[in-house]
Amino acid sequence: MITTAPKTAADAVGQLKQISSVVPVAAIVLGSGVSVLDDLHDARVISYQELFGLAPGVAGHSGTLTIGHTEDGPMVAVLRGRFHLYEGYDWPTVTLAARAIVEWGVPNLLLTNAAGGLNLEYSVGDLMVLTGYRDHLNPQLKTTGLLPAIKIPPTDCRNSLSEKLLEVGEKLTLGSKEKSLQQGVYAGLLGPCYETMAEIEMLRRLKADAVGMSTVPEMLSCDGSATTAAAVSVITNVWRPEEAMGGHEEVLTASKNASKRLDRLFRAVLTELGKA
Amino acid sequence: MKLRYAKRIDFTSSYPDFEHFEQFNQKVIELIRDKEKAEVVIVIDRAYGLAPKHEGAHLLSDHLNLSGDNPLVGPNDAIGQRFPVVNNIYLSAADTINQEETWTMGNPLSKLRSGIAAGVKPGLRLNDEELALAYSMGAHFYNWNTVPTMIAAAHAGLKVLAIAVPEGEQLSDAVVMTIRR
Numbered sequence: 001m002i003t004t005a006p007k008t009a010a011d012a013v014g015q016l017k018q019i020s021s022v023v024p025v026a027a028i029v030l031g032s033g034v035s036v037l038d039d040l041h042d043a044r045v046i047s048y049q050e051l052f053g054l055a056p057g058v059a060g061h062s063g064t065l066t067i068g069h070t071e072d073g074p075m076v077a078v079l080r081g082r083f084h085l086y087e088g089y090d091w092p093t094v095t096l097a098a099r100a101i102v103e104w105g106v107p108n109l110l111l112t113n114a115a116g117g118l119n120l121e122y123s124v125g126d127l128m129v130l131t132g133y134r135d136h137l138n139p140q141l142k143t144t145g146l147l148p149a150i151k152i153p154p155t156d157c158r159n160s161l162s163e164k165l166l167e168v169g170e171k172l173t174l175g176s177k178e179k180s181l182q183q184g185v186y187a188g189l190l191g192p193c194y195e196t197m198a199e200i201e202m203l204r205r206l207k208a209d210a211v212g213m214s215t216v217p218e219m220l221s222c223d224g225s226a227t228t229a230a231a232v233s234v235i236t237n238v239w240r241p242e243e244a245m246g247g248h249e250e251v252l253t254a255s256k257n258a259s260k261r262l263d264r265l266f267r268a269v270l271t272e273l274g275k276a
Numbered sequence: 277m278k279l280r281y282a283k284r285i286d287f288t289s290s291y292p293d294f295e296h297f298e299q300f301n302q303k304v305i306e307l308i309r310d311k312e313k314a315e316v317v318i319v320i321d322r323a324y325g326l327a328p329k330h331e332g333a334h335l336l337s338d339h340l341n342l343s344g345d346n347p348l349v350g351p352n353d354a355i356g357q358r359f360p361v362v363n364n365i366y367l368s369a370a371d372t373i374n375q376e377e378t379w380t381m382g383n384p385l386s387k388l389r390s391g392i393a394a395g396v397k398p399g400l401r402l403n404d405e406e407l408a409l410a411y412s413m414g415a416h417f418y419n420w421n422t423v424p425t426m427i428a429a430a431h432a433g434l435k436v437l438a439i440a441v442p443e444g445e446q447l448s449d450a451v452v453m454t455i456r457r
Contacts, residue, residue, distance in 0.1 A: 085349065087349075087350070142343075142397075144344065145400060146341075146343070146344050147342060150342075150409060151409065190346050190349065191359065192359050193346065193430065194363075196362055198338035198392045205412070205414070
């Protein structure tokens with residue numbers, strides 16, 4: 001059963017303009033269990049149900065959009081939760097929030113996700129800035145299968161915003177015990193089951209560093225628009241043959257624990273974006 | 277885990293004690309999810325495009341889902357978790373040894389080679405280039421129905437004994453007897 005959101009991006013933008021006459025400098029989409037910018041000033045909150053006509057149904061996603069500003073920082077929109085293909089939503093619904101952000105004229109979109117670590121040098125809690133992604137979840141692949149997607153190299157998604165994340169992240173870790181940001185390739189898979197070990201090995205052969213079930217549709221929605229999109233994966237586990245694979249609870253716990261670092265990073269990046 | 281509590285699914289129309297399906301569909305999911313007591317699903321499916329040195333029937337040890345689809349897409353059925361872990365679901369021959377009784381003549385399943393299946397869209401035939409790509413990703417052959425069946429079974433909390441039989445071949449009597457027993 002495929003579900004389509006009853007509202008359009010234009011509907012959502014109409015509502016957002018009523019809430020805020022100022023276009024935020026950035027929008028942030030939070031993935032499973034990721035929690036940042038909980039204390040925005042002059043915050044106005046609208047539910048996804050009201051904005052898009054649908055509420056996300058996955059644990060760890062509250063389904064609200066908050067507009068406000070950080071202390072001394074610019075206006076930002078924080079979207080808590082997203083719609084996924086594995087839930088049975090169609091592509092227009094999965095990309096609805098990102099398309100609304102683009103249509104609203106928000107210049108920067110920061111995406112987050114909880115991802116399984118493929119790169120064996122990663123640790124739980126690492127933050128990985130996406131330098132590329134693999135699209136293994138596009139509904140077009142239902143017709144062709146995954147082999148055509150496997151044949152092509154990852155899409156390079158480095159841009160001024162991802163560079164800004166890395167630059168600010170580097171400054172924050174200088175002189176601290178905090179680990180530097182990772183950078184790597186994210187493989188977006190349909191889900192909803194986690195990968196088999198054979199699939200993990202395949203993704204490693206394809207030079208993917210992390211794997212998840214989101215983000216790629218939103219990145220693609222910003223292509224060719226005035227909105228620059230960048231993404232950060234929270235590494236919630238690292239799959240090794242000798243270790244049992246955890247489930248969604250493990251993902252939520254790891255996301256929560258990494259949120260503090262991500263919060264610091266985003267606040268610093270927003271301050272920089274506000275100066276621009 | 278008792279093999280005697282097994283749901284038996286055959287996609288090759290060859291084995292009389294099995295439920296026969298032409299291809300994976302909603303009815304397979306319903307069979308897997310019905311309340312009949314079971315701990316294991318035994319699946320027999322065709323194997324295509326076997327890699328060199330991988331002739332004959334195989335026990336699946338793992339899979340690559342290359343179909344671009346997943347039977348669990350949509351609202352989650354309460355029988356299982358939203359995000360099922362699908363590792364260690366396939367049973368090996370060794371897993372079956374102590375299930376029922378000691379095999380008096382050895383375990384015929386242990387004579388089957390084990391391999392990794394690439395699950396592709398039903399009806400899709402891979403050309404040589406695609407086969408080479410599938411092999412390079414770790415697959416030893418491909419099939420059409422086992423992967424979605426395994427995912428549905430894993431979601432329902434069942435283990436899977438999956439056998440892939442090349443076109444034009446049959447399982448040996450010993451293997452069939454083992455499954456029946």
